[in-house]
Amino acid sequence: MSLQQEADDALQERSAFFIGADSDNVSLEEDHHQLILQKANALASENCLKDAIDWFTLAMRYGPMEPEQLSTFVDCIVRNFKRKAARPDALPGQSQDAGSNSRDDVFDCPSCRSFLGEPITLACGHSYCKRCLQRRLLSKCKLCRETVRGEEKANVILCGLLEKWFPDELSRTKTICEVEGLCRKKCYKEAVSLATDVIQRPEATALARLSRAEAYMALKQYRLALEDTEFCAMFRKAMVLHEMGQVDESLQAFLQCLAVDEDFPCAKRQVEKILCDLLCPDDESVKVGVRETTQNTSPRLRSKTLVSDAQTQPLSPVQRRHQHQKRWESLERQGLSRAHSLRVHTSDCGEEGLKRVCSAPQLGDQEKGSLLKRKLSTSDTEPCLVASGSSKHKKQVPEELLDPNDLECSLCMLFYEPVTTPCGHTFCKNCLERCLDHTPQCPLCKESLKEYLACRKYNVTSILDTLIKQFWSQQSAERTKSHLEETKELSLTKNVPIFVCTMAYPTVPCPLHVFEPRYRLMIRRCMETGTRQFGMCINDPQKFVDYGCILTVRSVHFLPDGRSVVDTIGGKRFRVLSRGMKDGYSTADIEYLEDTRVEDGDELESLQELHDEVYEQARVWFQNLKIHFHNQILQHFGPMPEREADIQATPNGPACCWWLLAVLPIDPRYQLSVLSMTSLKERLVKIQHILTYLQSIPSN
Template identity: 60%
Template sequence: MSVLNHSAEDTTEERRGYLSSLSAVDKVEHQKLILQRAETLATENSLKNAVDMFSMAFMCGSVRPEQLGSLVDCFLRNYKKIERVKLRVVTQSDCECDGEAGSNVGALFDCPGCHIFLSDPVTIACGHIYCKRCLQRNLFSKCRVCKETIKTWCGEKSILRPNVMLCSLLEKWFPDEVKRSKVNGEIEEQVKKKQFEKAAVLVNENLDSDPDNFLLKTYRAEIYAGLEQYTAAIEDLETLCVKSSNWPERYFRKGKILHDMGHMDESLQLFLQCLALDEDFAPARTEVEKILCDLLSPVPESVKKGLRETTLSSSPHLRWKTSITDAHSAGGVNDMQSSSEEKSEVPNPSEGHERSVLNQAQSLQVQNQVENLSGEEGLKRVSSATQLFGQEKGGLLKRKLSASEQDKSVVKGRNKQKKQRETDTSSCCREVPKTLLDVTDFECSLCMRLFYEPVTTPCGHTFCKNCLERCLDHTPQCPLCKESLKEYLASRKYNVTWLLEELIQKYLPEEHSERKKIHLQETVELSDLTKNVPVFVCTMAYPTVPCPLHVFEPRYRLMIRRCMETGTRQFGMCISDAQKGFVDYGCMLQIRSVHFLPDGRSVVDTIGGKRFKVLERGMRDGYFTANIAYLEDVQDEEEFRKLQELHDQVYMQACTWFQNLKNRFRGQILQHFGPMPEREEDIQATPDGPACCWWLLAVLPVDPRYQLSVLSMMSLKERLLKIQYILTYLQSIPSE
């Protein structure tokens, strides 16, 4: 019988006995099936069965923490469901104002991640800006603004380059804030190097002058934890309850400290609270995966015995692990309760008692059924055994820092917060001094005009989007510092730096409006398909015939990009002329798709459109342009019947010639130009006549000058006679 078919009543020993009878290969296959089933159950929000199935997967072999992602999501959904009342309170208070830390999203100069003044602002790939601290710590996996996966263009050196222009502006506008940010950066470096004593001195010095700086208190809590002064660390984090109750990092830091102290159940509660506020908070998700992996991992009997012998003299983590393994081996709810009673030996200042999350999760593995939660009443009910996050009389674990008490403090302090927000908002909503505003601070160093669609390179320099693209057409280097931008060029994600765009619109509205007007005028001029039409001087092109192109010259890269940006997606194609630059007749090409290569080259799929005659030649930014007039065939209704007969003769003659070609030549033609078009009923339905004529003209081995003479004809009869003459000549040549 497969492990998947074991009922919930089967004991752990029976399962282990069954698994021990399998070969190593069978165990691997069974584990894959079990993990698939466990993930399905977790996705369906069947927490009890999912935990049970993941436990069986651990019996088959090791499971990596990252494989428990679906289980973490299931835990989080249940947590949100049970705690929805508390979360609703927090969400409502968050929506009512933007004054508290963690909800000050509207401030232009605050980091979207930590909502603190931008310290060393770094532009990520999506165009939004974060402080260097948030990105260095990898606090979240997706952008808080646009929800795109965060990409920082770190490269091999993993160096985050601040936005050079924004750093200069912030230092000019807010020197005091920048000074404080530099101090925070020094503390960050000392904490990273584990120089906790030096960092503590610096933190305390700055807290004397800025006692309400909750980031400094967060640093101090981290320093205390590094010095193993956990009580002091917890006290610092507790003072942040009111001002930063909706800040996910606060819950994560507190959870980390409790985790280091060995209180795994309480740390899990806090990590889940962190994820409830921000599901993309990557470090908290990693910690939850590790805790669940530790919980579900089976412990050998020899290890259990050693844990029991050392429980009284060991760290809280060992006592926790011992209680978990004892409860797991017992397989019953009563043993789990007695285990919780043993854990209650750890001093706990909270008044209430509540079942630990991990013990409840473990008991879910052995209970027969868990009643489905429904409505508010369902939050308080349990069935034959414990319910996740439910409360029950009996031996319950004292909680060192009750998450529920923390949330109550949010509710109690709500009115107090609303009063404080009025003063907090004024200090957070910074305004740029008008005397320090200078339009030249927002000028592109390439075009020397006001930024239009400013984009920032990985090296931190900012340019107009069009200006930067033109530079990258020539060389994949930053125009200022000459650093390689090959990776940036390959991605082709030139996203606008939104903060700079907002600053220009807010503080320089007239200048921005004028710059936008100029850009629109230039776009309209480029969109005209009769005047200054871009001309690609390369090969012959014909109406309705595909013409794939490999674009590598900088001037034509610019030309193709402009055709795409203006929306015309069209340009002219002519063959070269030694005297004039290009010939007097050509064909418009319609861009169907563009595939950009990593080095900036592109493969452009085009198809022929209208024919044209060149009236006047010109040049723009290195490529040719022309004023043109479109050509149309002259309609002759009286000769229509004779013209139709001539067309049918030429078509049959062309089919015979094509079928008699060698397979190699026929295959090359089909690959490049596609099959011959079907015969048309109305040969004068379009201004350029039947498509088969242009297909034949493209594939026939004729000199381009002769082809050009046929392209310029406006008489269908003359064109058919020319093609017939060419076919007759080719058929007269004996095949080799």
């Protein structure tokens, strides 16, 4: 069922109850207002723009609304605006590629298209100029849609490179920042003078005009500000128009901004406020605006009035119910099927141009809605001006300034998968992770990285990765080859990583709390290589024992301080052939163990009988446990496995044997001896002896 159908059903159900209610009941009126708003949002969600305008206008008459409540309405308007702009017969500048992010200059900010200047790298790995982030000109990354926090510091490596490679560009960017600083201090005349000096240079950028336009606007020199904004972003032009009181023109400009970038929060917020003002009735309109609308010469507007003149007269309860009934009948008859007449009304005034709603205070709410539809319906006749603030030509790095030492990780060599921390320092991804295994601080400035560690979003800094592959392709290829070879060595063939900790068994869960730096590294490598496996052995005087079990990682829950809770389950058993060490943790060459299959019929039948006998004995023992121990076993190891039809179906034998071995209170050395057996019969006999002994002990 669609949102619109749900809203219709809710309105119909509510109408039956509302007709018999007293109109003085405030809670019922509020509920009625919410239902109408729900209907309006449903229409907006389904792109029914003109009908949505009617319902939002009606909702305004039943109660006040905040601009934020028109968010769905704004989204609907933007979708319609973009669809018109994408038509084949759209004017030049209106094409859907007008706001494309495709740029061939890596040194331009993806948001304002200006030189990066003082770049800041976000958690997603993409870099923006400091100006865009400080002024909160974007809420999501334009390249990957990741939410922008805007709390990161300038990228130290990138700042150094840009200062070395493009000193003139950087100087202009700093001057523009000074202009904006003067504007914040309200030194507008000084800001105009400094910006004019930058604009008069041959290599002036549109960003300088944008800054000067802001100063002109503060000085109320609107004509000069408009001249500058022709070279700048449409948003600034929209702000100037709105400041001058030209609401309809500013609305068009704001919509053009959102057509290019629908996640531009400032533009969307301005559209919400304008729509709220246009739809909201004045103080007088609340009382007499509807009455004026009914007396209007337009038969269409007169026929759609939902409240009669009798509303101003005292009404009896019977009259109130009758009035509500008429209101709902009119709502269902006209409010839900008025699109055709509205389209006719809109087309009638196509040549009249845009009329400002605020300039006609005598208009009622219905006329305001009609004029708003007229305004939005003519949006496809306006040219879309989206100026770029970037330079015209791709910036070339002087070859004599290329030095691989500028892109060396402070912990190893040339960057491989460079990652930038919130404090602005850059490291190889592997280098950073290994440092954070030991302490949650930046290796250079010692700033706390606890929040960064908790998120664990170590995304590669795209611009640095691009520069390395472009200018130092050979060294980059060598680093990639070395990394792939190291990853191959970590695969589960030889040098298997060994976690020296506890006993593990096939098919039995084994939760682990990982806190040591060496095992943090080991678990991370198991996940990165894709094996998701490592060996588990218990300790002994010779580092670790000769037998163990492979564990498979099912999930990893990372804690904010770098520790992790790893959920694993037992797999194959193995025997250690040789031991080794790698980066602090143990490794081993191993061979896997398998049970010897029984093929003889009589022997197999005898083995089956022994298995059934041990299984029944174990079931009785488990049922007779005290409730405390019984629940504890269930919590840690789960229920006892079901009896298996084929006890030799897997190389490790039936799962019940390993579950029993894990839960029985016996010495780990004895458990290890059973784990190393390759005879199912011997294993069953050992377990039977243990169960017999435990059942012989009298319970207290």
